[in-house]
Amino acid sequence: MKKDVSLFIPCTVDLFLPHIGEATVSLLRRGGVNPVYHPEQTCCGQPAINAGYQKEARQAAKHFIEVFGKDETVVSPSGSCVCMVKYHYPELLADEPEWRRRAEDLAPRVYELSQYLVDVLKIEDLGSSFAGKVAYHESCHILHGLGVSEQPKKLIKAVKGTQWIPLNAADSCCGFGGEFANHYPDISEAMVKDKVDNYLACGADLLLLCEPGCLLNIGGYLSRNHPGKKVMHLANFLAGNGREG
Amino acid sequence: MEIKTEQFTEAVKRELQNARSRAFLKLMPPVLHMKRDISLATFPDIPAAQAYGATIREEAMERLPELLEEFEKNALANGARVFWARDAEEANAYITNLAKERGVKYVTKGKSMVTEEMGLNEVLSKNGVEVWETDLGEFIAQQLHRPPFHIVGPAINVPVEEVCDLFMKKANMKEPTLDPVKLGYAARLFLRDKFHHVQMGITGINIAVAETGTIINVENEGNIRFTKASPPTQVSVMSLEKVVPTMYDALHLIRLLCRNCTGQKLSAYVSMDSRPKKKDEIDGPEELFIVIVDNGRTKIYQDLKARDVLRCIRCAACLNICPVYRQIGGYAYGWAYSGPMGQVLNPVLLGLDRTQDLYRASTLCGACKSVCPVGIDHPSLFLYYRAKDVLGDPYFKGKRRPWMEEHIFKGWNWAVNRSWRWNLGIRMVRPYINKNAAGGVIRKLTRSFDGWFRSRDLPPMAEKTFHERWSEIKEGKG
Numbered sequence: 001m002k003k004d005v006s007l008f009i010p011c012t013v014d015l016f017l018p019h020i021g022e023a024t025v026s027l028l029r030r031g032g033v034n035p036v037y038h039p040e041q042t043c044c045g046q047p048a049i050n051a052g053y054q055k056e057a058r059q060a061a062k063h064f065i066e067v068f069g070k071d072e073t074v075v076s077p078s079g080s081c082v083c084m085v086k087y088h089y090p091e092l093l094a095d096e097p098e099w100r101r102r103a104e105d106l107a108p109r110v111y112e113l114s115q116y117l118v119d120v121l122k123i124e125d126l127g128s129s130f131a132g133k134v135a136y137h138e139s140c141h142i143l144h145g146l147g148v149s150e151q152p153k154k155l156i157k158a159v160k161g162t163q164w165i166p167l168n169a170a171d172s173c174c175g176f177g178g179e180f181a182n183h184y185p186d187i188s189e190a191m192v193k194d195k196v197d198n199y200l201a202c203g204a205d206l207l208l209l210c211e212p213g214c215l216l217n218i219g220g221y222l223s224r225n226h227p228g229k230k231v232m233h234l235a236n237f238l239a240g241n242g243r244e245g
Numbered sequence: 246m247e248i249k250t251e252q253f254t255e256a257v258k259r260e261l262q263n264a265r266s267r268a269f270l271k272l273m274p275p276v277l278h279m280k281r282d283i284s285l286a287t288f289p290d291i292p293a294a295q296a297y298g299a300t301i302r303e304e305a306m307e308r309l310p311e312l313l314e315e316f317e318k319n320a321l322a323n324g325a326r327v328f329w330a331r332d333a334e335e336a337n338a339y340i341t342n343l344a345k346e347r348g349v350k351y352v353t354k355g356k357s358m359v360t361e362e363m364g365l366n367e368v369l370s371k372n373g374v375e376v377w378e379t380d381l382g383e384f385i386a387q388q389l390h391r392p393p394f395h396i397v398g399p400a401i402n403v404p405v406e407e408v409c410d411l412f413m414k415k416a417n418m419k420e421p422t423l424d425p426v427k428l429g430y431a432a433r434l435f436l437r438d439k440f441h442h443v444q445m446g447i448t449g450i451n452i453a454v455a456e457t458g459t460i461i462n463v464e465n466e467g468n469i470r471f472t473k474a475s476p477p478t479q480v481s482v483m484s485l486e487k488v489v490p491t492m493y494d495a496l497h498l499i500r501l502l503c504r505n506c507t508g509q510k511l512s513a514y515v516s517m518d519s520r521p522k523k524k525d526e527i528d529g530p531e532e533l534f535i536v537i538v539d540n541g542r543t544k545i546y547q548d549l550k551a552r553d554v555l556r557c558i559r560c561a562a563c564l565n566i567c568p569v570y571r572q573i574g575g576y577a578y579g580w581a582y583s584g585p586m587g588q589v590l591n592p593v594l595l596g597l598d599r600t601q602d603l604y605r606a607s608t609l610c611g612a613c614k615s616v617c618p619v620g621i622d623h624p625s626l627f628l629y630y631r632a633k634d635v636l637g638d639p640y641f642k643g644k645r646r647p648w649m650e651e652h653i654f655k656g657w658n659w660a661v662n663r664s665w666r667w668n669l670g671i672r673m674v675r676p677y678i679n680k681n682a683a684g685g686v687i688r689k690l691t692r693s694f695d696g697w698f699r700s701r702d703l704p705p706m707a708e709k710t711f712h713e714r715w716s717e718i719k720e721g722k723g
Contacts, residue, residue: 016703016705018707021714039664039712042661043667048654049628051650052635052646054628056657056658060662062662091625141610144615172568172571172612177607177608178608180606180609183605184605185695185700188608189700191568219704220703223701224688
């Protein structure tokens with residue numbers, strides 16, 4: 001009997017990038033576990049807490065805890081959503097002891113995908129291959145929030161035929177920040193331009209990352225300004241041998 | 246100092262067009278950050294050293310009232326005089342009065358953020374007391390009438406050509422030069438003359454030590470040492486959070502401050518003063534005044550969460566790593582404090598209502614938190630301020646958000662804890678979003694999303710969401 005792993009699908013993935021969810025399923029199956037999906041899941045509440053709507057975010061948190069609370073393992077292809085559940089839920093529910101306890105109880109069972117594959121399943125080589133050069137963008141919530149940096153690199157470096165290209169300022173923010181990108185376009189554009197310029201300069205064929213938000217931002221900028229260049233979620237890269245979907 | 250925090254967006258636009266600022270920002274903050282990394286590596290255990298700093302400042306905040314009293318008691322016993330100022334006005338009036346009573350014509354000043362916050366220079370000037378900033382960067386910024394671009398290097402962005410012109414006009418420089426060392430020397434000669442006859446010197450305080458009543462300044466130019474030692478009257482100004490329990494604590498903070506600030510293991514000068522000179526001593530001021538300024542900090546202190554901002558030791562590591570500061574520089578923040586430390590401090594000193602852009606113009610990337618030597622969690626404070634603002638919190642003067650935004654989140658809230666409502670909402674919204682799609686991408690939506698679409702596309706909403714695909718995926722068809 002394979003171990004069940006609960007899929008925590010970020011709403012950005014659900015609505016705009018479902019192929020990331022499918023790739024996540026495929027990788028977990030390759031990893032020998034059984035992905036299950038609770039159709040009752042909605043949004044973790046990140047947009048609300050970031051905008052300052054904590055009462056509303058609290059509603060989302062309680063719903064999430066109701067849906068996922070009994071799962072042994074919860075895995076998501078987004079570092080920021082995982083940070084929300086692991087770190088913000090207990091704080092958000094601080095004044096409601098029973099909810100807080102449930103949030104704290106759930107927190108250690110929630111993982112970002114690459115973290116789960118490498119740290120828990122102890123898998124680095126997923127049998128993928130890609131003949132080309134790739135660079136990796138260290139998304140802020142993955143790096144600073146979860147302290148995950150080596151795990152995605154190990155997964156990438158195990159892909160047959162892939163050449164790892166160092167990216168200048170790989171760990172600097174791409175300028176997404178949810179509402180930030182829309183409210184402060186001057187700053188956000190300058191940031192994503194720097195990120196893309198570094199990508200173009202490094203000579204990689206493909207830019208990889210583990211965060212759907214950064215993917216929308218960098219991908220949206222590339223689509224508008226450098227249509228030939230691609231950015232891809234690590235899950236798709238590994239599941240589709242460098243081909244999306 | 247004039248408060249321009251509400252002109253953030255305009256200032257950002259201006260600074261993003263400023264080629265000189267841009268060129269400087271591409272270079273200097275990353276270099277400072279790299280120097281920081283190298284100097285921190287001299288600690289046997291970097292995270293432990295940083296965590297120790299956080300613990301010292303945490304303890305200092307826990308015990309702040311008693312530590313301040315202990316500091317005052319020891320400072321008085323040493324022969325210093327201590328004045329408690331409830332706000333900037335009281336502090337400025339007290340210092341101005343000291344100058345007037347002594348017939349002081351001009352004062353020399355060491356670099357001090359709190360006097361910047363208080364607007365002391367303006368008040369002294371209005372009262373006929375000339376003010377000479379003696380830190381090279383402060384001197385340049387003062388002569389150019391510019392706000393600080395960086396909390397440690399206030400004029401660090403001013404090109405040498407401009408400094409040369411300025412010194413030819415205002416610092417008696419004889420020959421034009423673009424050599425930074427020669428420019429520095431010219432300022433030294435000019436300011437040295439000021440020190441010769443100075444009657445009163447004003448400095449800030451980096452650390453105040455409760456157990457000894459000692460005040461500590463950290464600097465690289467020696468001008469603070471001069472400002473403290475040359476005149477008969479020394480005035481040192483501190484905001485009330487600067488105190489730590491012991492000299493041992495202070496020494497560790499100095500180690501952290503220098504490394505995190507300029508990437509030095511120790512700055513060129515560290516001066517520790519406890520008392521005016523004794524009768525038989527040659528050096529030192531005849532009288533020492535310590536001004537302890539509240540100016541809104543007790544109010545911050547009483548909020549247990551916001552209290553964390555008072556840990557800050559002004560090292561500027563957060564500025565140098567901040568991806569937003571690295572784009573816009575220091576002017577846009579609109580007041581004495583810039584970068585992430587300014588974004589957490591200014592809102593609770595000035596009110597959330599006129600600093601909305603400061604705590605909202607952050608991607609919450611957490612780079613600031615990752616380098617902070619005293620354990621400030623800037624992103625968490627941004628979220629805290631945003632929440633207070635949404636609620637129109639009276640304590641820190643939250644403003645509330647636009648009607649439209651409040652209603653969007655009401656709708657969101659209606660759907661988020663019922664998946665059928667959530668998925669119904671998606672099915673209803675999808676056609677409206679996707680009718681804007683052309684060639685597989687959306688290039689424009691309603692005006693409220695122009696910020697995004699100005700330079701970015703968005704993929705259309707999936708014809709089938711992951712949720713809608715699950716039944717196929719589950720069967721292994723996906």
